[in-house]
Amino acid sequence: MSDVYEALQKIVGEDYVSNRAEERYFYGRDPGLMPPHEPDYVVMPKTTEEVQEIIKLANREKVPVTPKGGGLALTGLVIPLKGGIVMDMKRMDRILEVNEKARYVVVEAGVTHGALKSYLQKHHPHLRHSIPDSPPIATIVANAVIHGQGRLSQQHGFNSDMVSGLEVVLPTGELCRIGSCSVSSYWFSKGAPLPDLSGLFLGWFGTTGIITKLGMKLYPCKKIRDVMLFLTDKAELVSEVIRKLAHTEMVEDIVVTAQPIPLRFKGNFYILLYITGDSEEEIEFKKKMAWEALMVYFKSRDGGFVSVTPDVKPSFLAMPSKDTTRFADVSKGGGFEYSGPIAPIDKYPAYLEKLEELASKYKLFYSSAARVIDGGHSMMFSFSYTFNRANPDEMKRAKVALDEAAEFALEEDGVIWKPNINEQQMVMERMDPNTLMLMKKVKQLLDPNGIMNPGNWEVK
Amino acid sequence: MQQKDYAGQIHRCFRCGYCKFPTDYSSFNCPSYRRFRFDSYSTGGRLWLIYAWLKGEIEWSEHFAEILYTCTTCKNCTEQCPMKFAPDIVDWIVGARSDMVEKGKIPPRVARFFEAVYGYGNPFKQLRSDRAAWANGTKKYAAGDEYLLYVGCLGSYDENGQKMARSLVDILNASGISFGILGEEEECCGNEIYMLGETGLFQNLVEKNCQKFKELGVRKIVTLSPHAYNTMKNNYPAFGGSFELCHYTQLLNDLIEKNKIKPSRAKAKVTYHDPCFLGRYNNIYDEPRQILQSIPGIELVEMERNRRDAFCCGGGSGNFVTDLLAGSADSPARVRAREAYETGADTLAVACPSCLTMLTDAVKAEDLDDKLAVKDISQILEELLSAK
Numbered sequence: 001m002s003d004v005y006e007a008l009q010k011i012v013g014e015d016y017v018s019n020r021a022e023e024r025y026f027y028g029r030d031p032g033l034m035p036p037h038e039p040d041y042v043v044m045p046k047t048t049e050e051v052q053e054i055i056k057l058a059n060r061e062k063v064p065v066t067p068k069g070g071g072l073a074l075t076g077l078v079i080p081l082k083g084g085i086v087m088d089m090k091r092m093d094r095i096l097e098v099n100e101k102a103r104y105v106v107v108e109a110g111v112t113h114g115a116l117k118s119y120l121q122k123h124h125p126h127l128r129h130s131i132p133d134s135p136p137i138a139t140i141v142a143n144a145v146i147h148g149q150g151r152l153s154q155q156h157g158f159n160s161d162m163v164s165g166l167e168v169v170l171p172t173g174e175l176c177r178i179g180s181c182s183v184s185s186y187w188f189s190k191g192a193p194l195p196d197l198s199g200l201f202l203g204w205f206g207t208t209g210i211i212t213k214l215g216m217k218l219y220p221c222k223k224i225r226d227v228m229l230f231l232t233d234k235a236e237l238v239s240e241v242i243r244k245l246a247h248t249e250m251v252e253d254i255v256v257t258a259q260p261i262p263l264r265f266k267g268n269f270y271i272l273l274y275i276t277g278d279s280e281e282e283i284e285f286k287k288k289m290a291w292e293a294l295m296v297y298f299k300s301r302d303g304g305f306v307s308v309t310p311d312v313k314p315s316f317l318a319m320p321s322k323d324t325t326r327f328a329d330v331s332k333g334g335g336f337e338y339s340g341p342i343a344p345i346d347k348y349p350a351y352l353e354k355l356e357e358l359a360s361k362y363k364l365f366y367s368s369a370a371r372v373i374d375g376g377h378s379m380m381f382s383f384s385y386t387f388n389r390a391n392p393d394e395m396k397r398a399k400v401a402l403d404e405a406a407e408f409a410l411e412e413d414g415v416i417w418k419p420n421i422n423e424q425q426m427v428m429e430r431m432d433p434n435t436l437m438l439m440k441k442v443k444q445l446l447d448p449n450g451i452m453n454p455g456n457w458e459v460k
Numbered sequence: 461m462q463q464k465d466y467a468g469q470i471h472r473c474f475r476c477g478y479c480k481f482p483t484d485y486s487s488f489n490c491p492s493y494r495r496f497r498f499d500s501y502s503t504g505g506r507l508w509l510i511y512a513w514l515k516g517e518i519e520w521s522e523h524f525a526e527i528l529y530t531c532t533t534c535k536n537c538t539e540q541c542p543m544k545f546a547p548d549i550v551d552w553i554v555g556a557r558s559d560m561v562e563k564g565k566i567p568p569r570v571a572r573f574f575e576a577v578y579g580y581g582n583p584f585k586q587l588r589s590d591r592a593a594w595a596n597g598t599k600k601y602a603a604g605d606e607y608l609l610y611v612g613c614l615g616s617y618d619e620n621g622q623k624m625a626r627s628l629v630d631i632l633n634a635s636g637i638s639f640g641i642l643g644e645e646e647e648c649c650g651n652e653i654y655m656l657g658e659t660g661l662f663q664n665l666v667e668k669n670c671q672k673f674k675e676l677g678v679r680k681i682v683t684l685s686p687h688a689y690n691t692m693k694n695n696y697p698a699f700g701g702s703f704e705l706c707h708y709t710q711l712l713n714d715l716i717e718k719n720k721i722k723p724s725r726a727k728a729k730v731t732y733h734d735p736c737f738l739g740r741y742n743n744i745y746d747e748p749r750q751i752l753q754s755i756p757g758i759e760l761v762e763m764e765r766n767r768r769d770a771f772c773c774g775g776g777s778g779n780f781v782t783d784l785l786a787g788s789a790d791s792p793a794r795v796r797a798r799e800a801y802e803t804g805a806d807t808l809a810v811a812c813p814s815c816l817t818m819l820t821d822a823v824k825a826e827d828l829d830d831k832l833a834v835k836d837i838s839q840i841l842e843e844l845l846s847a848k
Contacts, residue, residue, distance in 0.1 A: 015788070018498060020523050022509055026500045031475050044497055070477060071499070091497055114485025121484070136485040137477030322542035328474035329543045335474065389471040389511075 004061055008043050008085070011053045016044040016091065027068070027078075027086045031328070032337040033387070033399045034076025034420050039066065039086040046091045048167065048175065048212040055210065056173040058085060058451050066453045067206040069142025070112065072134045074337045075420040077146065077205050081455035089139065092212065095119050102188045103127060103218045104164045109141045109211055113150075116140060117319065120218070128152075128221035130159050133324040133369075141211045146418040147203050149371050149380055151274070151319055152219055154246070154253045157374040160202045163190045165215035168201055171208065171447035179215070187215030200442060205418075206453040208446045222276035224283050225252075227316045230271040230294055232303030235349040238269055238370075241303070242345050244293040245273060246376035250286040252276050254372040256379075258352060261330075261365070269352075272316060330365050333388025337398065339405040339423075340382045341414030345372065351381045354408045359385065362397040380417055383409070421455050428459060466555030470511050472545050475504035479537035479549075482769035489765060490537060491772045491792035492530040495785045500527055503537035503549060510556045520560075525567045528557060530784045532792070533655045534772035535740040550655075557657025566657075569782040574658050577648055577665075582613040583781045592643035594622035598629050601640030601676055607632075607711075608678045609641050610692070613648050614780070614813035615684040620820055620836075621813035625684055627842035628708055634845055635720045639682070645672065649688035651737070652778040654695060663699070666691075670701045680704040682711050686737035686744075686812045687776075693742060707738060709811050709837055713747040716754050723844035726757040730840070731805035733763070733796065733819065734770035735812035748811045751837055755844060761803045763796075771796050773822075775814035793822035801832050808834045 008017040018024075019041050028038030040063070045051045058065045064084030071078050080086050090110035097106040098120070107116065113129075114136025120127050130150030132143055143150075148159045156162055165179035165187035176182075178197045179190040190198040201208055230241065238256055245251050253274040260266045273290055277283040297303040308316060315323055328336045343351065348370060359366035364385040371380045383405035387398035406416050406423045410430060416423045428436055440459035480502050482489040493502040500509060506527060512518045533550050541549060560566050561574075576585045592598075594616060601608045609632065614621035632639055650665035673681070681703050683689040689707040715721045730752055738744045745767045752760050765771045774785045774792030785791050797819055800808040808823070810816050813836070820834045 016497070021518055021521060022500050022524050022527055023498050025512055025518050026498075026505050026508060042498065072476070088497075088499070112485070114481055115487070118484045118486035122486075135476040135478055136481055322478070325474065325476045325478065325542050326544075328476070329472055329545070332472055334472040390468075 004057065004063060005041060007057050008041055008054065011050050011057070012043055012045050016046070018042045027088070028080070030071050030074060030076055030079060031335060032074035032076060033335070033395060033402065034079055037079050037081050038083065039080040040083050041085045042088060043085055044088045044091045048169065051087070051169045051210055051212055052173050052175060054085065054087065055169055055171065059172060059449050062449055062451065064451050064454050065210075067210045069110070069139030070135070070137040072138050073146055073418045075418050075423070077418060077420070077456065081421065084451070087210065089141065096213065097187070098124050098127070098218070099186070100124065100127070102186060104187055104215050105129065105218055106165070106187050106213060106215045107140050108213055109139065111140050112136055113138050113140060113143065113320065120221070124218075126221050127218040129216055129218055130156065130162055131319040132159065133321045135325055136320055140216055141214050144202060144214060144216070145205060145211065149373060151253050154251065154372045154375065156217070156219065161374070162217040163198060163202065163214060164188055164217050165190055166198055166201060166211055167213035168209040168211050171449070171452045176209075181215065190215070200446065205456045207443060207457050208452065223278045224280070225274065225276045225317060226283055226287075227308055227313060228273040228275060228287060228290060229306045229308050230273065230303060231268055231306045232271070232297065233268050234302055235269060235352045237297065237302055238271070238348045239345040241271055241294060241297070242372050242376055242379070245290060246372065248289045248293050249375075250275065250289045256348070256370040257368065258355070259367040260359075324369070327367050327384060327386060331386045331388050331394070333386065333390060333394070335389045335395070335398075336384055336386040337402055338382040338384035339402045339409060340380050340417040341406070341409035342373070342378050342380055342417050343409065343412065343414030345376055345379045347412055347414060348379070348381065350412055351383070351409065354405060355383050358383070358401040358404055362401040364394070364398055364401055381414070424457055466552035467514050469545060469548065470507050470514070470552050472543065473504055473507040474543070475508055476542070477502065477504060478540045478542055479503035481540055482536070482765050483540070484769070486764065489540070489769065489771055491532050491534060491774050492785060494795060495774070495788060495790050495792060496530070501530060503531070503541075506531060506553060507549070510552070520565045522567060525560060525565060526784060528553065528560065529567050529570055529656070529777070529782065530779075532736070532772050532774055532776035532779050532785070534736040534776050536772065539740060539768050554655060554657055558659050561657045567782070567784070569784065570656055570778065573656065573778050573781055574653070574661065577653060577661065581648055582617055583652070583778065584613065584617045586617045588644055591616045591646055592641065594625055595629070595641060595643060596626060599640050600643050601678065603677050605638045605640045606680055607637060607639035608673070608676070608681045609639050610649070610681050610683045610688055611641055611646060612683065612685040612688045612813070614817065616646065618813060618817055620816045621684070624813050624816060624836040624838055627836065627838040628684060630842050631712065631721060631838060631845060635715045637715070642672070647672070649685070649691050651687040651691035654691060655777040666696055666699045666701070670696060670699050673701065673703060678703055682706050682708050684708055684813060686735040686742070687814065690737040690741045707744060707811070709738070709748040709751060710744065712838070712841060713750050716751060721841070721845060723755045723841055726755050726844055728757070728807050729759045729761060729805045730807045730809050731761050731763050731800050731803045732766075732809045733773065733800065733815055734767055735810065735815050736770070736772050736776055738811060739770055740768055748809070748837055751841065752809060755840070761805055763799050763803055765799065771799065773815045773818040775818040780814045780818055791822070793818040794826055797822040797826050797828060797832070801826070801828050806831070806833065807840070808832055809837050809840060810834065811837050
């Protein structure tokens with residue numbers, strides 16, 4: 001194995017490869033609750049060519065490779081279950097192109113959401129991308145690979161739906177372009193009008209290749225952005241509120257939050273509506289439309305709009321939301337994890353009831369943020385529980401609660417988002433057998449030596 | 461000081477990574493992460509590794525110690541961490557270092573730093589009798605002087621620091637205020653010793669300094685270095701230190717406002733680098749800029765990362781001597797030198813002897829020394845007073 005280390009040094013330079021205990025420790029775990037497993041090596045390539053060389057080496061030596069971005073999925077997707085190489089992509093950090101008219105950006109695999117946000121604000125202030133609420137170190141590519149959602153998902157779907165092209169190093173080392181960029185110098189489409197091969201890589205957690213470049217659609221960045229807050233204490237109304245708001249096609253982003261503390265939050269559902277416009281008139285019109293859509297609840301006294309005071313507005317408008325991250329310190333323990341099924345919006349009351357039931361059963365702090373996706377076609381509902389990393393018993397309880405939440409979500413017709421390896425098996429057990437067989441064939445075809453992030457999406 | 465409780469708190473880090481960034485997320489603002497790029501060198505990495513060490517999940521190693529000591533304690537993480545414990549992060553790291561010191565498990569370069577201060581009273585192993593060699597007849601502090609000018613180890617022994625000290629002395633002389641230095645009686649301020657975790661030696665130095673200040677009846681101290689300013693401001697009172705304190709940029713700004721010094725016209729485009737121990741530690745951002753803006757003919761331009769988002773030069777926590785972040789184009793000082801050059805400035809102004817040395821060397825390494833002059837604010841001002 002020392003030969004592998006030396007070979008990696010030759011490829012990336014000695015400063016950017018480690019087999020030392022400290023890096024192996026850190027890269028062997030994530031902030032969630034999945035058990036750790038250490039890599040043998042951590043390597044940080046700078047170029048696509050270096051990625052290719054590493055993959056070729058890994059094939060020769062039959063060494064597993066796990067690509068890693070920000071490492072914030074929380075479900076262990078970048079824990080190298082069978083050791084080998086963790087490939088930290090964050091040195092590939094160039095923003096290669098912004099096409100103003102076709103409205104897309106091409107980035108290398110390590111570009112973070114934070115860096116792209118900052119870059120667009122400075123150089124293309126009328127354009128924006130869909131920023132997730134994960135911390136800014138989350139990378140564009142990894143977020144797309146796990147079908148992440150962001151602040152534009154209500155209007156435009158999953159962040160992976162916004163991909164406009166890929167460059168991929170296949171598990172056997174060949175370089176491949178996907179979408180319009182495979183025949184044109186423009187990265188405007190990941191598929192149409194060609195066969196859409198992006199599905200071979202998006203959602204596969206790096207098990208079918210390593211994305212080295214990605215095109216992402218950009219959207220208008222309106223001059224004004226504001227937030228409205230609709231409050232109801234009736235969970236059963238939430239899905240209809242969402243449907244009515246989505247119907248207006250006036251709302252950029254809709255998030256429903258539920259949490260038991262501070263006490264004023266308990267039993268209430270805060271529906272945050274984000275409105276954008278290029279003029280006050282546009283904003284006022286959109287607000288009026290949203291207001292009128294929900295007037296029925298005001299009249300029936302089932303809910304109403306609440307004033308968003310200036311002291312809290314900045315935190316609601318922040319992208320990414322630091323409040324999401326702060327949940328990890330609620331129990332002063334440095335941990336939270338969530339099971340986040342993608343589900344029809346009418347499942348909201350059932351999921352909420354389960355969230356509270358599990359929190360009570362396992363004595364955990366909970367929180368939920370449900371993000372509406374693609375005009376209300378679905379939502380991501382998070383069963384979030386905090387835990388204290390210095391309290392093994394609480395960690396165990398949180399893990400059991402999350403396992404039960406995932407099981408429940410599946411029973412209730414949801415599909416688990418970024419599932420951990422156990423949840424992947426739960427999903428595949430329910431999957432149509434022919435779909436499962438197709439997945440197996442795809443994997444075997446692309447990764448004959450089984451080196452790519454082994455253990456994930458492993459069809460048994 | 462939260463150091464003692466660090467073991468009971470350090471698990472609270474979620475390793476979310478906000479600590480790596482400046483406020484606008486435009487780049488990486490943690491000097492050691494920027495230099496090495498393994499997550500283990502970020503604040504989150506460091507805190508997780510310390511916790512692993514405390515739990516016995518990793519053994520001590522020289523590499524682990526280096527990871528801990530490549531933190532420059534610049535406080536960018538404190539600024540950016542979204543959690544309630546953010547103000548305590550540096551204390552946690554210092555606490556872990558203190559434990560390492562007690563166990564005798566520190567990097568050799570840090571050990572040599574301590575040995576030099578134990579043996580010579582400075583990290584350079586220079587003779588105490590040479591501590592005032594720079595001073596060129598500057599009078600020693602005597603009862604009745606308004607200010608004690610505390611020069612510090614870099615001002616006393618480092619070539620760049622000495623130039624800076626001489627410039628400041630000339631300006632103060634020109635202003636007519638009464639002041640004096642301690643000369644060979646001056647002790648190390650202890651700021652770096654504290655940050656490196658040698659609490660016993662730190663206490664000894666502070667007590668000696670406080671005793672000396674008391675004996676001499678010192679009521680006002682002006683420091684050359686932000687590092688000395690920081691520890692005297694924030695640590696000395698707990699040891700009985702009782703005096704008015706200012707950094708020299710505060711004093712010079714005051715003298716300019718009162719018309720006691722009046723710089724002549726210059727022609728320069730200047731960018732200013734905020735020292736961590738002046739800015740993030742003590743919220744002094746305006747006075748150095750006001751001095752530069754008071755000089756006719758100087759155009760002040762900002763680097764992308766400035767004020768609370770300023771990128772550390774890499775010299776803090778004794779790294780101006782231990783140099784654990786050196787050896788690469790990604791070394792913080794070289795990154796900062798390039799950032800300064802990108803502003804189009806012809807002069808990079810600093811207000812700290814450590815920054816002066818780090819950035820002077822970096823500008824040379826970047827082959828920019830004929831395009832970008834690195835000068836301390838005292839040097840810039842002194843040249844213009846001389847020209848008057």
